[in-house]
Amino acid sequence: MRFLPVFLDIKTGPVVLIGAGELLRAKLRVLAAAGARIRVHATDNNHDLSGVGADDAGRITFVNGDPLTADLTGVIAIVCAGAGDIGVAMSARARSLGLPVNVMDDLDHSSFIFPAIVDRGDVVVAVGTGGASPVVARRVREKIEALLPARIGDLAEFIGGFRKSIHAAIAEFPLRRRFWERVIDGPIGALVLAGRKAEAEAALKAVADPTAFALADKPAGQVALVGAGPGDPDLLTIKALRALQDADVVFYDELVSTEILDRIRRDTARIPVGRRVGKSGIGQDAINKLMIEAAQSGQRVVRLKGGDPFVFGRGGEEVEALRAAGVAYSIVPGITAGLGAAADFEVPLTYRHEALRITFLTAHKARDAETVDWSTLTDTRMTVVVYMGMTAAPAVREGLLAAGRSPETPVGVFARVTRPDAQGAIGPLADLPELVKRLDGGPAILIIGDVVRHAGAFRHQSPRQIISELLEAAQ
Incomplete structure (x- = not known):
């Protein structure tokens, strides 16, 4: 995470906006809607305020002169949109003064970025991708927009109005949390979300004993x-x-x-x-x-x-x-990790006419493997999935070979499955200990059986790092 998500109090001072064209006007609308006081240096001399509400327009001032020499006393942030080379120079000035600065589409000269915003009044959700993909951020915002109730901000404001009095009435934080959970999830919260705020206020004021209210429906541990x-x-x-x-x-x-x-x-x-x-x-x-x-x-x-x-x-x-x-x-x-490994490396644990049964076993240590009755695992139509089997890999191999399983039986060793650093090594049962050594540590799953021939490594380039040994039987 390069950019820490924070919320800037725009009531503490003006924001300086520098630039031209539709890029500047888009940022102007965002800042105005947020309630900011804005000093605008329009480098194209366009003072158009279309799209800005009448109430918001009163907080906007167009300033003449060079922004690089303008007085920045009391300014809380600087935004450059469509400003060209002035944006880079303004970034240097802002940094020298310790002011947050955003130069649109220029991460190298920005100390903060604009997220995609879901605005529900007192509830604001900011979605960022570190500036890498605003389109992805907007898609996430759209999904959140669809999930949040329209009046969720009203609910937050409602709770804020009673927060101090409830804090004074209930000293313990866990109990206060239960109190608000009961308010939010119960009839009072439903009234607010339905737009019946006055009824909700009356219901909450009628709670004579907040502690008893919190404990009334407190579930047992x-x-x-x-x-x-x-x-x-x-x-x-x-x-x-x-x-x-x-x-x-x-x-x-x-x-x-x-x-x-x-x-x-x-x-x-x-x-x-x-x-x-x-x-x-x-x-x-x-x-x-x-x-x-x-x-x-x-x-x-x-x-x-x-x-x-x-x-x-x-x-x-x-x-x-x-x-x-x-x-x-x-x-x-x-x-379970066995199913995760199968999906990650495209190994079907069952396959019609080839693998009809699955056995899951654990071999955390060599002595665990020594206690297994390997004679029950020699059926070629059985897939054997071994958990925690890296240390016991030599004993697993010896047990299966001694019981009669072919040394050419396909084996996959799959480490850290479903994670970004997942690895796999595929080869014959005879080489199982060597396959384990090729991986950069566990935890790992061993999959033993003919189904390993169907793994992605044998059919196309896998998206995971697979160290593959083509089996003679697979040719």
Whole structure:
């Protein structure tokens, strides 16, 4: 993120606008609609105010003279639109004075940029792409426009009018948040959004005890076991996103990506509890205890787990602990890493007449692989998906070969699936340990079976980095 999104208080001083033509007039309309006082240096001497409202026109002053020598005392920002070389020179002057400056379509000479704006009064949504693609920003704005109620700004203004009195009545922040959630999500908020503000004000003023109001419908603490998927935040379900936004505390695994953690509400407590290879965690019993204690204190808890909670995620153990403690819980499934790898690298886990069965297993360490009955996995029409199998790759190979699986069986090793830095290595089962060494670390999924021949690497140039060894059997 190059540009930090901030909101400038345009009531604190004038904005200087420099330029010509329709570019200047477009920025003039935006600034005027925002309520700014504007000093305009029109380099084409065009003082046309068409498209600007009568009330807004009173805040606009056209100034003669060279903007490079103009008095900038009290000015809060400078905008150049269609200003040519003057824009570059004005940028240098603004920077020397410590003033924010925007030179339209010139990131190198701008210290701030204009976002695409959704304006709902007190609710303003700014969408930016760092100046890279205003068209993308406008498309995002259009989608947000369609989602937001027309009177959402009225609701924000309504709440602002009562904020101080409620703050004085309810000292605890979590309880105040519950109070406003109940207002926004209940009949009072519905009245405001319906345009019946006077009725909403009367209803809120009738609340004699704000604390009791907040606690009246306070739900008991609960836990949501949420699958974070294999890493791509776009693969989170809507239900998972809702749980992350509602949570008071999130206990998350180490393998959950930063991009997914960014979807958690900002004031939510985040506590890492997972473990990785070579690093011991706090232990499952301790995790269970933390979840139960948080829920019993009335908090909304999310246990955020990579992939799916019920696929090698110990979700079953956690459910048993929550049941025994009498804690309410819900389960939000996620895309398991095996399915993420299959989609990312175009490996169909089943294929008509070729692969009729799938086996998922975990081989975190070599001794895990040694406990597997490999004789049940020799059917050529079975796809074997191995989780956490990088360390145990030699034992996986030896187990399958000893059981009779062909050394030419196609194998794919797919690391960090669905993430931008995903990698894959494809080759025969005999070379499995070597394939693992070609990748830049895990976590990784092993897919073993004839279906690997259908992977994108064998048919066209994959968008992912695939280190491919063409199999003799695939020729």
